[in-house]
Amino acid sequence: MxxxxxxxxxxxxxxxxxxxxxxxxxxxxxxxxxxxxxxxxxxxxxxxxxxxxxxxxxxxxxxxxxxxxxxxxxxxxxxxxxxxxxxxxxxxxxxxxxxxxxxxxxxxxxxxxxxxxxxxxxxxxxxxxxxxxxxxxxxxxxxxxxxxxxxxxxxxxxxxxxxxxxxxxxxxxxATLPPPRDIGKPRLPVDRVFTLPGIGTIVTGTLFGGTLKRGQSVVVQPSGRTTRLRRIQSHAQDVDTSGPATRTALNLTDLDASDDVHRGEVVTIAGLGNPTSVLDVLLDISPRAARPVKDGLRVRVHLGSGNVAAHVALSAGKELAVGARALAQLRLEAPAFAFVADRFTVRDWSEQHTLAGGVVLDPDAARKGFRTRARTEWLDDLAAAIDDVSGVVRLYLARAGAVSRSQLLSKSNFSAGDVAQATARLVEDGVLVDAGDSVCDGAHWQSLTRRAEDAIDAAHRAHPEHLGVPLADLRAVLEAELPVADVLDALIAGLCERGFVRAGSVVRRASHRPALPGPLKEAGAKLGAALAAKPLEPPSRKELTPDALSQRALRFMIDTGEVVEISAELVLTAHDVARASDVVRRFLREHGPATVSDLRQALGSSRRVVVPLLEYLDRTFVTVRQGDKRALRA
The missing domain is CATH 3.40.50.300 (P-loop containing nucleotide triphosphate hydrolases)
Structure with missing residues (x-):
C-alpha cells in the first residue's frame, strides 16, 4: 500500500x-x-x-x-x-x-x-x-x-x-472525509510532557494545520519561548517530518529547568501572532444541556488540549438559555493562543458539568466597546461568514481599515494562499484596494483619500507660500486612520493619479503655485532689498526676520530657491551664491589650494560669511577641504 x-x-x-x-x-x-x-x-x-x-x-x-x-x-x-x-x-x-x-x-x-x-x-x-x-x-x-x-x-x-x-x-x-489540510500553520496542543535522561523534554500531541521538521525552530505558546526540534517521532518511529492529523512526539532542545512545558501549551512556528486574554465568540448551548449560562459566570474554557479560567460576558441579557446561541466575550484569567474559527468547550468552575461550546470569532478582542451596536453587528456578520475566507477577509478589513498582507488573518484556519486568492478577488471587485505590502478596505481608502485631499487643500489656503504639505504633516493628520504605516506611500501614489504631485518630501495639487499672500509681499520685498544691499555681507538671520511675517516670507524665498540657506544663521540670494561660487572656482584654478583668509580677500567679505559659505560649497561638492586649505573637488 x-x-x-x-x-x-x-x-x-x-x-x-x-x-x-x-x-x-x-x-x-x-x-x-x-x-x-x-x-x-x-x-x-x-x-x-x-x-x-x-x-x-x-x-x-x-x-x-x-x-x-x-x-x-x-x-x-x-x-x-x-x-x-x-x-x-x-x-x-x-x-x-x-x-x-x-x-x-x-x-x-x-x-x-x-x-x-x-x-x-x-x-x-x-x-x-x-x-x-x-x-x-x-x-x-x-x-x-x-x-x-x-x-x-x-x-x-x-x-x-x-x-x-x-x-x-x-x-x-x-473514505468519505477530505484529507486533513496542510495550511502552513502547524499547531501541536501539548497533551503529555515527560523528560528522558540524556534526551531532554518530550512533548506529545495531535499535530494539525501544518508540518513540523526535524531541526526546525519553533515557539511554545502562550509563553513565547523559542526552542528547536531535535527529534520527531510519529507512531513510535523517528521521522524527519510530521504532518497534519498525526500523533506526534517532539524532542525539544534549548529549554532549561525554568522552561517547563505543560499540557495545554501549543508548539507552533513564529509569525502566527500572539496569545490573547480576551476572545469574542459565538456561544452555543445544546438543547440537550441541563442549565443556562449566566452573564458574569466564572468558568473553565477548554481550548485545544488545555483549559483556562474565564468570565463569560454575554452581549445581551443576563442569561443564555438552554438551546440558545448568542455572542459572548470570554475574559480569560491567563493568556491563550487561539485562531479565528477555533472551537472550544465551556465547563463550570468546579469541573462537574459541561455548559456550552462555541467558535472563536475574534482572537484579539478588546473589552472596551464589546456591547456596542457596531461591534455586535460586525460579530453577527462574522459568525455568519466564519467558514468563508472571502467573507472573513472582507469583514476583518472593514474593521481594521488596512492590514499588512503578511499579517492578514495569520491567526486563522485559512492558508496564506487562501487569503491571498480571496484578497485578489476582492481587490478586482473593488471591495478592497491594493496598497503595496498592505491591503485596505475600499470604503476606508475613499475616506483616507478625501481626508488627504482636504488636508492638502486646507494647507494651500492657509499657506499659499509653501511648496506643498510635508509628508510628515500629512501622516500626522491621518495617523489615527493609518493602522499600517506604508499605506501612506500607496495613498500618495493614488493621489498622484488624481491631480496631485509629490516633490521630494512634500505633496501638493498639480495646479498649486506658491505665491506670497498680500501681507507677506511687503515683508518679502524688504528681505530682498536687505540682501541685495550688501550681497556678501548680509544682516544676520535674526536681524533679517525679527517677526513671524518676515520668517514666513524668508521660508517662502528659501523654498522657491530665490534665497539659499547657507547655515542656521546665514542666508544669501541664489544669485549671490552663484557669483561667489564662480569667484572661488576661478581663484582656485589660478592659484591652487587656498586658505580661508585667501578666499576671504578674493570675495571681499568677512569670516562670518566666508567660513559657512565654504562649508556650504564643501557640502555641494564644489570644494574639498585639505587641512586648513580648500581645493576644487575633482
Missing amino acids: SDRQHFIVATAGHVDHGKSALVQALTGTDPDRLPEEKARGITIDLGFAHLEIPSPDPSASFLLGIVDVPGHEDFVKNMVAGVGSIDLALLIVAADDGWMPQTEEHLQILTYFGVRHAVVALTKADLTTDPAAAAVAVRERLRDTPFGAAPIVPTSVVTGSGLDDLRSTLSRVL
Whole structure:
C-alpha cells in the first residue's frame, strides 16, 4: 500500500463501557499506561495507540492515531483535552448498559468541538440477547445530532465478533472525509510532557494545520519561548517530518529547568501572532444541556488540549438559555493562543458539568466597546461568514481599515494562499484596494483619500507660500486612520493619479503655485532689498526676520530657491551664491589650494560669511577641504 492517509480518531463514552478494551482489541496496544489505571481498572488520563487499516482504494491505506479518553465523570477534563482536533469520533456504548450520563456529556462535547463524523461501537454485544434493540435505542438518542446517521456496529472483545466489521466501517466512513489540510500553520496542543535522561523534554500531541521538521525552530505558546526540534517521532518511529492529523512526539532542545512545558501549551512556528486574554465568540448551548449560562459566570474554557479560567460576558441579557446561541466575550484569567474559527468547550468552575461550546470569532478582542451596536453587528456578520475566507477577509478589513498582507488573518484556519486568492478577488471587485505590502478596505481608502485631499487643500489656503504639505504633516493628520504605516506611500501614489504631485518630501495639487499672500509681499520685498544691499555681507538671520511675517516670507524665498540657506544663521540670494561660487572656482584654478583668509580677500567679505559659505560649497561638492586649505573637488 503506497499511499497512506492520516486521520485522528478519539473514543468517547461512559466509564466501563469498554473503550480501552476495544482499542486494545483493535490495535494490540493497551492505552492504559498509568499504574493507577491498572489498579483501578478505569482510564484516568489520555491513552494512545495507532492502527493501520485498508482503504476502499486498494492502493491506499489509513493510518489512524487513536486517542483513548477517560469516561469517568471525575476525569471529563482529561477527556476534553483529547478531542479538540480529531477527524472522527468512535462513540462507544455498552449494549447491556445503554445510553448513560457520560455518553450524553461526551456527545455534547464532541458537538461543541465541531466534530461531525462518528462511528458507534456497540460494545459487550455478547452480554445482551437483543443487540438490535440496543442499537435502535442508541439511534434514538442520536436523533437531531450531527451523528444521527452514524453507523452502529455491534462488537465484543470477548468473542471477537464485529471487530472486522468495525475496521471496515471505519475505513468506509474515513473514505468519505477530505484529507486533513496542510495550511502552513502547524499547531501541536501539548497533551503529555515527560523528560528522558540524556534526551531532554518530550512533548506529545495531535499535530494539525501544518508540518513540523526535524531541526526546525519553533515557539511554545502562550509563553513565547523559542526552542528547536531535535527529534520527531510519529507512531513510535523517528521521522524527519510530521504532518497534519498525526500523533506526534517532539524532542525539544534549548529549554532549561525554568522552561517547563505543560499540557495545554501549543508548539507552533513564529509569525502566527500572539496569545490573547480576551476572545469574542459565538456561544452555543445544546438543547440537550441541563442549565443556562449566566452573564458574569466564572468558568473553565477548554481550548485545544488545555483549559483556562474565564468570565463569560454575554452581549445581551443576563442569561443564555438552554438551546440558545448568542455572542459572548470570554475574559480569560491567563493568556491563550487561539485562531479565528477555533472551537472550544465551556465547563463550570468546579469541573462537574459541561455548559456550552462555541467558535472563536475574534482572537484579539478588546473589552472596551464589546456591547456596542457596531461591534455586535460586525460579530453577527462574522459568525455568519466564519467558514468563508472571502467573507472573513472582507469583514476583518472593514474593521481594521488596512492590514499588512503578511499579517492578514495569520491567526486563522485559512492558508496564506487562501487569503491571498480571496484578497485578489476582492481587490478586482473593488471591495478592497491594493496598497503595496498592505491591503485596505475600499470604503476606508475613499475616506483616507478625501481626508488627504482636504488636508492638502486646507494647507494651500492657509499657506499659499509653501511648496506643498510635508509628508510628515500629512501622516500626522491621518495617523489615527493609518493602522499600517506604508499605506501612506500607496495613498500618495493614488493621489498622484488624481491631480496631485509629490516633490521630494512634500505633496501638493498639480495646479498649486506658491505665491506670497498680500501681507507677506511687503515683508518679502524688504528681505530682498536687505540682501541685495550688501550681497556678501548680509544682516544676520535674526536681524533679517525679527517677526513671524518676515520668517514666513524668508521660508517662502528659501523654498522657491530665490534665497539659499547657507547655515542656521546665514542666508544669501541664489544669485549671490552663484557669483561667489564662480569667484572661488576661478581663484582656485589660478592659484591652487587656498586658505580661508585667501578666499576671504578674493570675495571681499568677512569670516562670518566666508567660513559657512565654504562649508556650504564643501557640502555641494564644489570644494574639498585639505587641512586648513580648500581645493576644487575633482
